[in-house]
Amino acid sequence: MAKVIDLDDVAVQEAEARSRYRWRVKVCSSTACDASGAGPARRAVEHSVEEQGLEHDVQVVPTGCMGLCSAGPLVRAEPRGGQATMFQQVDPQVGADIVERHVVGREDLSQHQLDENLPFFTRQERVVLSNAGRIDPERIEDYVAEDGYRALVTALRMRPRGLIETIEASGLRGRGGAGYPTAKKWAMLHDAESDQKYVVANGDEGDPGAFMDRAVMEDDPHRVLEGVALAAYATGASKAFLYVRAEYPRAIKRLEQAIRTAKRQRLLGKNILESDFSLDVEIRTGAGAFVCGEETALLASIEGQRGQPRMRPPYPTERGLYGKPTMINNVETLANLPDIIRRGPEWFRGMGTRVSPGTKVFALAGSLQHSGLIEVPMGLTLGEIIEEIGGGCPNGRTFKAAQTGGPSGGCVPASFRDLPVDFESLRQAGSIMGSGGLIAMDDSVSMPEVARFYMDFSQDESCGKCAPCRVGTLEMHRLLERICAGAGTERDLALLEQLTRTVRETSLCGLGQSAPNPVASTLEHFRDEYTALLRNEPVGVAHG
Amino acid sequence: MAATATDSRAQQDAHPSGDERFALLDKALKRARFEQDQLVELLHTAQEVFGYLSNDVLIYLARQLRLPPSRVLGVASFYHLFTFEAPGDHICTVCLGTACYVKGAEEVVEGTAQALGVPAGQTSDDGRLTLWTARCVGSCGLAPVVVFDGTVLGKQTTDELVTHIREVFAAEDAAAEEEEAG
Amino acid sequence: MARPKRPNVPVVIDGHEVMAYPDDTVLSVAKRNGIRIPHLCALDGVSVYGGCRLCVVDVAERHKLMPACGTAVAEDMEVHTQSRTLQEHRKLILEMILAEGNHVCAVCVSNGACELQDLAVELGVDHVRPDYQFPRRTVDASHPKYTFDPNRCVLCTRCVRTCSEVEGAHVWDVAGRANGSYLIADLGQPWGEAPSCTWCGKCVAVCPTGALAWKGKAVGEMRHDPNLVAFLTSARDEGEWLDRETM
Numbered sequence: 017m018a019k020v021i022d023l024d025d026v027a028v029q030e031a032e033a034r035s036r037y038r039w040r041v042k043v044c045s046s047t048a049c050d051a052s053g054a055g056p057a058r059r060a061v062e063h064s065v066e067e068q069g070l071e072h073d074v075q076v077v078p079t080g081c082m083g084l085c086s087a088g089p090l091v092r093a094e095p096r097g098g099q100a101t102m103f104q105q106v107d108p109q110v111g112a113d114i115v116e117r118h119v120v121g122r123e124d125l126s127q128h129q130l131d132e133n134l135p136f137f138t139r140q141e142r143v144v145l146s147n148a149g150r151i152d153p154e155r156i157e158d159y160v161a162e163d164g165y166r167a168l169v170t171a172l173r174m175r176p177r178g179l180i181e182t183i184e185a186s187g188l189r190g191r192g193g194a195g196y197p198t199a200k201k202w203a204m205l206h207d208a209e210s211d212q213k214y215v216v217a218n219g220d221e222g223d224p225g226a227f228m229d230r231a232v233m234e235d236d237p238h239r240v241l242e243g244v245a246l247a248a249y250a251t252g253a254s255k256a257f258l259y260v261r262a263e264y265p266r267a268i269k270r271l272e273q274a275i276r277t278a279k280r281q282r283l284l285g286k287n288i289l290e291s292d293f294s295l296d297v298e299i300r301t302g303a304g305a306f307v308c309g310e311e312t313a314l315l316a317s318i319e320g321q322r323g324q325p326r327m328r329p330p331y332p333t334e335r336g337l338y339g340k341p342t343m344i345n346n347v348e349t350l351a352n353l354p355d356i357i358r359r360g361p362e363w364f365r366g367m368g369t370r371v372s373p374g375t376k377v378f379a380l381a382g383s384l385q386h387s388g389l390i391e392v393p394m395g396l397t398l399g400e401i402i403e404e405i406g407g408g409c410p411n412g413r414t415f416k417a418a419q420t421g422g423p424s425g426g427c428v429p430a431s432f433r434d435l436p437v438d439f440e441s442l443r444q445a446g447s448i449m450g451s452g453g454l455i456a457m458d459d460s461v462s463m464p465e466v467a468r469f470y471m472d473f474s475q476d477e478s479c480g481k482c483a484p485c486r487v488g489t490l491e492m493h494r495l496l497e498r499i500c501a502g503a504g505t506e507r508d509l510a511l512l513e514q515l516t517r518t519v520r521e522t523s524l525c526g527l528g529q530s531a532p533n534p535v536a537s538t539l540e541h542f543r544d545e546y547t548a549l550l551r552n553e554p555v556g557v558a559h560g
Numbered sequence: 561m562a563a564t565a566t567d568s569r570a571q572q573d574a575h576p577s578g579d580e581r582f583a584l585l586d587k588a589l590k591r592a593r594f595e596q597d598q599l600v601e602l603l604h605t606a607q608e609v610f611g612y613l614s615n616d617v618l619i620y621l622a623r624q625l626r627l628p629p630s631r632v633l634g635v636a637s638f639y640h641l642f643t644f645e646a647p648g649d650h651i652c653t654v655c656l657g658t659a660c661y662v663k664g665a666e667e668v669v670e671g672t673a674q675a676l677g678v679p680a681g682q683t684s685d686d687g688r689l690t691l692w693t694a695r696c697v698g699s700c701g702l703a704p705v706v707v708f709d710g711t712v713l714g715k716q717t718t719d720e721l722v723t724h725i726r727e728v729f730a731a732e733d734a735a736a737e738e739e740e741a742g
Numbered sequence: 743m744a745r746p747k748r749p750n751v752p753v754v755i756d757g758h759e760v761m762a763y764p765d766d767t768v769l770s771v772a773k774r775n776g777i778r779i780p781h782l783c784a785l786d787g788v789s790v791y792g793g794c795r796l797c798v799v800d801v802a803e804r805h806k807l808m809p810a811c812g813t814a815v816a817e818d819m820e821v822h823t824q825s826r827t828l829q830e831h832r833k834l835i836l837e838m839i840l841a842e843g844n845h846v847c848a849v850c851v852s853n854g855a856c857e858l859q860d861l862a863v864e865l866g867v868d869h870v871r872p873d874y875q876f877p878r879r880t881v882d883a884s885h886p887k888y889t890f891d892p893n894r895c896v897l898c899t900r901c902v903r904t905c906s907e908v909e910g911a912h913v914w915d916v917a918g919r920a921n922g923s924y925l926i927a928d929l930g931q932p933w934g935e936a937p938s939c940t941w942c943g944k945c946v947a948v949c950p951t952g953a954l955a956w957k958g959k960a961v962g963e964m965r966h967d968p969n970l971v972a973f974l975t976s977a978r979d980e981g982e983w984l985d986r987e988t989m
Contacts, residue, residue, distance in 0.1 A: 085701025303639030
């Protein structure tokens, strides 16, 4: 039997190891920065460290996403006990300069230095992403040094019921879309009587424009595993599945590796940390189907079937995977758990709003000065996120609308600047929080065209099981194509609205029911653009 | 007990062609303990090994897992990542996620398709290039994004992408000529 | 769990109090009591699918419309099946189903005995508002006894479920997805070349339209027998054909 990890020991050793270095140079090695050339940049940094004979003074650390992907590759140089400096657009030359001129020569590299006082950084509050971009995701020691797995130790001393009460007190709500209270779901699985229960981590982040879960899985895989273990312990599940989309090969690799390490250290597997609690964790990969983010479709996919949703009730907590009680939690939800347990529910409630406590990770993209991954307290206004954190639209464009929630969400117009971004407010504005994609659109964009784009997505990603979604999304897309081409009629618009209602109210699953949202919300807020198109007038200023 | 049962199943049903790639699939089947719910995982393995899912491979999986063939094809054809025709030597996937779309990815697809004579979703007549589109590869900060032979290329324009692909082709041609000559 | 001798769960449908068995769905108890709820994919004797959505009803205290075929009864449940909104939804859904395929009654073997046609009459569909898709689909007449005309297929999966659950052959399944979904026999080869088919014809019996038909039938000559499946399964479940002595 493997030896149980001594968390204190590992943390102390790790701190000692770190203190031996005068500098730690962190190079973002996330998918986005890699695509911008982080690999060669890192090699240049390493090479330069070697050349200068600084191996014992400077530690080069490959980390996960630092957030501001649009300025990548990013590097952060941290002197021991001093002020860190961040660098942007680091090519191999800059990489060498960072070592030779900044670390050794203490020079400023002004045009590549990135101001960490940008609102993009200062307005964030990082919980789920607290380690992303700061630790080496492939080393469990790095996670342990940041108090990793301490929550699991604490939890194993508690009764499962007590753990559920803690989560209930924190007010944590599911981050996957609808914002269902997490503790309620847990209690249902806890109370279900069965010889076998399952916990499933939903990492099938299919919304176009969303990559929050990927960042957590790639950059802090042990956080996800600890969250899964906490959820399983609280609910009495002995088997967990991580459902990850196949488009994220690095996340799959990191999680696989993390599972192996955690098992070796007795943090997963049989008799976790010498307790009576055992948990077997298995990864299942998606294969390119948006609908598998829907929980019953996800379960069908794990069972090796077509990813088609089933009718609810019965809910998965009653009859789920292989007919057994099953609870599905989003990856971001799970990643919140360790901190809530460790720091207490009051601390969690101290962030965000009364009904939507805590933070939310957003993938900020579209027409913005600064785009990338951010984590902010719930309830920040739309204007604060778009204009302050995102820096507003570039090239003198004007902010027109924000799209949230992907194909299931809607477009919120710029006039809703002061709208607090939380579950209820977004719903009232005709959109949804969704998993956290937030795309800024400027005045060059035609809103009916945006609706057409999403409907094209939905008609292709519909699972095909129920008629209203299968045919309705196709018919709606046809109508939108005609309207956008300036060939639409009043009758087309009326039918579009009728289809919006019928598809929403009669479709089988949540995806079909929300597929008309992009149309409904643009019709609500930008109806004049539709009617302009009916009169064959142009909409949106042409792309520059 | 279970192990011997599955071993004998693998032996008696081994693919008659003797194609070694089936041995790799057999290994995955054994690891999956021939469980039917592992179908999607096994389809992934099969596609990795063979490049695409032929009828032969689908029938083989159906037999090994004791599943009806229509169920296997039904599942495989449901998921967009599975392909039933051999792709070209190079695969170029243009992301059509929202962020990429807003930044003009559709023009990149159309422009590239036109410039290189490969309709989107298809393979060129000479089998050299497959042009695919994807639903968000999750690198929205770099929109528009293209994945060429597994490498992510950020902030792409049609011209850049076409030039890149032509360069790859030219380098290949040069290497082939050299080989022929030398 | 055996059924009690008499139905003992009171349910109110459209203002009428009816008694249901505990394992009833809204659709099954309505049917037994002569209350008509339009439906297409539901078929007695096989599993519930819930795909056509024509049987959606309003259940008090549920914030969403529920399919009658898949909604279990509960004590004092109050169900409305005929509101104006429901009728409008059903009508548009049926129009969508008609627009999706190529349904031309005048040349169809099932003309006059088609559940899709009957529903159109019942729901007052005299024209179709959404665009006709006019898909290009090829008729499969390779089977010696039957024909499959995908132009008339509504993807209800009655044949899939019947072949898999009753006959046990699982010849049929649905391939593709979204509006690119289509019915396949085995690996998608012509039906006549699908080795797993037992020629039993149950799929033909349960098809609600003219998609699956006996070979050689002329326009309007085809008669389906969707009750066959419930007849077989209940006989099987109850052991009706077994010699009681040897049981």
